[in-house]
Amino acid sequence: MSDPRTFDPGIRGSVAVLPDVPALWSYSSLKxxxxxxxxxxLSRATYTDLWDRTGYPEVPSPAALFGDVVHDSLEAIVRALAAQGCTSASGPEAISVLRELGGYSEVAKAMLAKRLARLDDNPRLAGGGRERLQDQLEHRIPEAREEVQHYLHRMTLVPRQSAGSGPNSRGASPRYARGVGSHPEATLQADELRAWGRIDLLTVRPVQVDITDYKTGAEDESHFDQLRFYAVLWDQDNVSNSSRTPLGTLTASYPSREVTIEAPDAAQVQTLAQQLSARVTTADELVQSDEPAARxxxxxxxxxxxxxxxxxxxxxxEPASLKRGSWFDFEGTVVERNGIKSWWLHDLGPRKGPLLLRTTSAHHAFEPGQRLRLLGLRRDEDPDSEVAVAVLAQTSEVFLVTGESDY
Ligand code: SF4
Structure with a gap:
């Protein structure tokens, strides 16, 4: 076994143990x-000085977290409806399923709680960041409920037939022959291509399979690339698609409408599979590189x-070029204290001028000579001075540069 590859990015407490190539590539990891x-x-490295989890801690935006809550809620409800053989989200059986789940809002609250639990020990959210997110998201539960209802209103499910339509008896693998019926969160895997994906809703009909992906953000062409990626997985998955059911339609389901395209034909699937194989080879090389390129x-x-x-x-x-109220990042060296809650910083390069940094608390203990990377400063102004002023807000982050890494 080879020694783990490590990298010191020169930021306090952030020595990274770099990841190996993954056994399987997903659409999002390739992208x-x-x-x-x-x-x-760096996102998938391990930072043992920072925390116990894998990956660099992320600070999710409220919008991204809201989208996750809607998506998770939708998945949970569709899974429960499909398990009970419901064909839609209305009708007596569906109402009974929803009642059992506690209703839309309770599902959304539970999904938010799960997402927030993942942030519990996130060092970048220490100091109230997690609580601020919780406050913002709890206020949006009614909106999440409404969005979930829009998706469900359009959805039609196909009841599963018994033979080959459930997990294998050992229940050890999420992969099994997918028989006729609707399969939420279906895992597909193309072993030879080393690619996998989890389909939001796979609907196997006697003559074709339809693939649906729920999209909580804005419409984007890349969503159809992702659906075509799933089409290749279906074609190449000898376990899930053991009955060789042909591809039918691919649908991107947005909050207010669905966009459906025809699945690629056999020749197009072959071409896509060749392209995917080449992408996986390149991706492996990029990950194994001693100096993964920055783009x-x-x-x-x-x-x-x-x-x-x-x-x-x-x-x-350059801070001076920004309008008051703009948010920006800045790297500079602490020159000296200006007042109880303000500091002079100097940019390291010739491009930028000095910055007067104001803090909201007197407890920030910067030292002259410290090199800092500051995320999420708010541009401010001083009527008595021409110098750029910035505020270290509650949500801003401070990183102390300890080295001179070129990475
Ligand atoms: S180049 Fe941009 S996207 Fe790439 S690691 Fe650096 S900051 Fe992140």
Missing amino acids: AVETCPRRYV PGDHCAFCAVRPLCTAYWPTTP
């Missing part, structure tokens, strides 16, 4: 490594590991 190999690797772009603004990435910081905007 992640192709967008920025460095983000993929800065607009996506950096949503990158959880940007505090660790030296390629990101030279791309941050």
Whole structure:
């Protein structure tokens, strides 16, 4: 067994044990490594000095968390309806299933609680961040309920037939021959391609299979790439698709409408499978590289590991160029204290000028000479000065740079 590969990004408490290539690639993991190999690797590394979990701790946005709660609620309800042989979310059986679950709002609350529990020991949310998210999301439960109802209103389920339509008797694997019926959260796997996916709703009919994916965000062309990826998995999964049921339709289900396209034909599936094989080979190489490439772009603004990435910081905007109220990131050195709750910082490069950093508490103990990476500052102004002013808000994060890594 080879020694684990480690990397010190030069941020206090953030030495990373880098991940190996995954046994199987999902659509989202392939897309992640192709967008920025460095983000993929650092996001999935292990940081034993930071916490016990795998991956770099993320700070989810309220919007992303809301989408997760809607998606999880929908999955839980569809799973319960399908298990009871319901064909829709209305009718006496469905009402009884929903009553048993406690109703839409109770399901959404339970899913929110599960999502928040995952954030309990997140070091980046210490100091009230988790509670702030909880407050914001609890207020949106009625909205989540309404959104879930919109999806369910359009949904039609096909009752499962007995033969080959449930998990195998050992119950050890989520993979089994998918018989006629609706299968929520169906795992598909193409062994030779080393690819897998979990389909939100796989509907096997006697003559074709239809694939539906629930999308809680805005419509995007990439959603159809993802559906075509699932089509390849269905075609190549010898366990789930042992009866070789042909592909039918692919549907992206959005909050207010569905968009359905025809599944690729056999020749197109072959081409897609070849392309997927090549992507997996490239993805393996990118992950194994000693220096996974950084690909800065607009996506950096949503990158959880940007505090660790030296390629990101030279791309941050000049504070003086920003309007009051804008949110921005800044890397600089502490020069001296200005007042009880304010500090002078100097940018490391020639591009930017000094920054007057105001804090909301007198307890921030910066030391002159410290190099800091500051996430989520709010641009402010001082009527008596031309110098750029920024506020270290409640949600801002401070990272102490301890090294000179080039990664
Ligand atoms: S900050 Fe940008 S370049 Fe750096 S790892 Fe994240 S996505 Fe990649």
